[in-house]
Amino acid sequence: MEKRLTPVARRLRRAMTEAETQLWRHLRGSGLEGAKFVRQFPIGAHVADFVCRSARLVVELDGRQHSAEAEADAPRTASIEAHGYRVIRFWNNDVLANTEGVLEAIRQELLIARNHPD
Numbered sequence: 001m002e003k004r005l006t007p008v009a010r011r012l013r014r015a016m017t018e019a020e021t022q023l024w025r026h027l028r029g030s031g032l033e034g035a036k037f038v039r040q041f042p043i044g045a046h047v048a049d050f051v052c053r054s055a056r057l058v059v060e061l062d063g064r065q066h067s068a069e070a071e072a073d074a075p076r077t078a079s080i081e082a083h084g085y086r087v088i089r090f091w092n093n094d095v096l097a098n099t100e101g102v103l104e105a106i107r108q109e110l111l112i113a114r115n116h117p118d
Helices: 002-014 018-030 070-081 092-097 099-115
Strands: 038-043 046-052 057-062 086-091
Touching: 018 038, 018 046, 018 057, 018 092, 018 099, 046 070, 057 070, 057 092, 057 099, 070 086, 086 092, 086 099, 092 099
Parallel strands: 057 086
Antiparallel strands: 038 046, 046 057
């Protein structure tokens, strides 16, 4: 399934939202606590926004279009978690208005992963 998602992931990388672009500036090049993140990474039947493979952490950003679909995110989250990842979600607005708060929440998740390797 992941091979078929590669073109989708490439297209998503070229068309990132403003919030994705802003967060990526901080995550790229091991810029957050030395953790290496990749963007638009296929996991199972889904393409995750940002993934730190070593910490098994997925960071998903949700825009307004997702507010009515919050319940639809549950199966997606469960599917990604079934592949051994933890999923954390932020609203695009939170990334844009409170980038430092979002980064601190991601730092905390990375710290948890380092202290509790699976």
